[in-house]
Amino acid sequence: MNPNNDINALIRRYNVAAPRYTSYPTVPYWDVQTWDRARWSAHVQARFRDSAEQGISLYVHLPFCERLCTYCGCHTRITKNHGVEAPYVDAVLGEWRLYRRLFGATPVRVNELHLGGGTPTFFAPQQLRRLVAGLLEGCEVLSGAALSFEAHPANTTAAHLETLFDLGFRRLSLGIQDFDPQVQEIINRKQTVADVQRVVETARGVGYRSINFDLIYGLPLQTLASVRDTVEKALSMRPERIAFYSYAHVPWMKPGQRRYTEADLPSGKAKLDLYHLGKQLIGQCGYYDVGMDHFVLPGDTLWEATVAGKLHRNFMGYTDRYTPLLIGLGVSSIGDAWTAFAQNEKKLEAYLAMVKAGEFPVVKGHVLSEGDLTVRQHILDLMCRGTTVLDGSSERSAAIRERLGPLLADNLAVLEGPRLKATALGRSFIRNICMAFDERLHDNRPVEPIFSKAV
Numbered sequence: 001m002n003p004n005n006d007i008n009a010l011i012r013r014y015n016v017a018a019p020r021y022t023s024y025p026t027v028p029y030w031d032v033q034t035w036d037r038a039r040w041s042a043h044v045q046a047r048f049r050d051s052a053e054q055g056i057s058l059y060v061h062l063p064f065c066e067r068l069c070t071y072c073g074c075h076t077r078i079t080k081n082h083g084v085e086a087p088y089v090d091a092v093l094g095e096w097r098l099y100r101r102l103f104g105a106t107p108v109r110v111n112e113l114h115l116g117g118g119t120p121t122f123f124a125p126q127q128l129r130r131l132v133a134g135l136l137e138g139c140e141v142l143s144g145a146a147l148s149f150e151a152h153p154a155n156t157t158a159a160h161l162e163t164l165f166d167l168g169f170r171r172l173s174l175g176i177q178d179f180d181p182q183v184q185e186i187i188n189r190k191q192t193v194a195d196v197q198r199v200v201e202t203a204r205g206v207g208y209r210s211i212n213f214d215l216i217y218g219l220p221l222q223t224l225a226s227v228r229d230t231v232e233k234a235l236s237m238r239p240e241r242i243a244f245y246s247y248a249h250v251p252w253m254k255p256g257q258r259r260y261t262e263a264d265l266p267s268g269k270a271k272l273d274l275y276h277l278g279k280q281l282i283g284q285c286g287y288y289d290v291g292m293d294h295f296v297l298p299g300d301t302l303w304e305a306t307v308a309g310k311l312h313r314n315f316m317g318y319t320d321r322y323t324p325l326l327i328g329l330g331v332s333s334i335g336d337a338w339t340a341f342a343q344n345e346k347k348l349e350a351y352l353a354m355v356k357a358g359e360f361p362v363v364k365g366h367v368l369s370e371g372d373l374t375v376r377q378h379i380l381d382l383m384c385r386g387t388t389v390l391d392g393s394s395e396r397s398a399a400i401r402e403r404l405g406p407l408l409a410d411n412l413a414v415l416e417g418p419r420l421k422a423t424a425l426g427r428s429f430i431r432n433i434c435m436a437f438d439e440r441l442h443d444n445r446p447v448e449p450i451f452s453k454a455v
Helices: 003-014 037-049 082-103 125-136 158-166 181-187 193-206 224-235 255-259 269-284 301-307 348-356 370-385 395-409 426-435 439-443
Strands: 056-062 109-117 140-151 171-177 210-217 241-246 288-290 294-296 312-314 317-319 326-329 334-336 340-344 362-367 387-389 413-416 419-422
Touching (some): 003 426, 037 340, 037 362, 082 125, 082 348, 109 125, 171 181, 193 210, 269 288, 269 294, 269 426, 294 301, 301 317, 326 340, 370 387, 370 439, 395 426, 395 439, 419 426
Parallel strands (some): 056 109, 109 140
Antiparallel strands (some): 241 294, 326 334, 334 340
């Protein structure tokens, strides 16, 4: 059979709506009826007691952007009014004080701090300094702690880079997505190659050790030629990490994506060809494939974690370390106590009001059952290591093996005794493999679309 016909058949079979599995259960399947703030607080306190050795992780969501990038699936607030900065920093620090009270007199050891968005570099350097200094006041920052932030190349200044470096940040992630002018125009994301080069050169001069580029394939109007050009320009700057993401088309959730239609999008084999081209170019330049859609140079801590079998995935994406407790601060942020999740209020004004009233701004969550924890570990192992060990002969295990049948027949995965491994081809369909373990999804198939397509 023609190989192209083979891959087309696989795409037709597996290009279904699939979660990205930054958590299990995925947010649409959280059992909010068995959750409340008191239970979340109890799980946080219990997990904090377990964090003495590893420390905790902090994620801060900074939602503001000056313009709407139409491809974006994040929770954002579009404004050019920079008067919003100070009240928001006040609120995040106020929320953190609520958690500090839960921890009591026990010292807080920070192992990871990430500023995401939105656009963290929307904030003035002095506001970022006030935010980070306030978060870390009275805390012990562990040796080797990972402090990182996301940045827009077009508005990141030397002052941003120097201020955050002075506070301990050594990692920087630049949202590039695509360099093609036509693609940038339709997704309303503007930055030049010169903008990126300026930030990279300045960051390296300041002392940053790890720079990540976010690139996206499957965007409207992309072609093989334009993706090749974007990837080659990115590779010429030699970032330590490249995240080559699949575009998630979810216009029912993000109306900005209705600026274009499905006819503008590469799909099916055309989209997979973009990925394979990018992956080939990146691999030829000495980068190694880790996790899903991530590539790193040898020597980067994400590579070292992969080699050591310690790669981890959470709501911040892939990380080189595991911490028992992740506290999410800011509007829409999600916290993870391993045995429970909680998400903050998504509406900015309501979030601000709740913190001002001295209330935890968490509004929904999920307490994981024993079954959830088992499935979570399987999916985490697959997403981070491409392999997992199946359980024995339980009824659940039999159902999983049955669902894996077509994937095994199509050589997307292989079973070696109880060990399941994704094949080289199967890594492009890793979300489908994970779905075989997703009990909640199989027990309650969604009627309305809630996830993007797997390919």
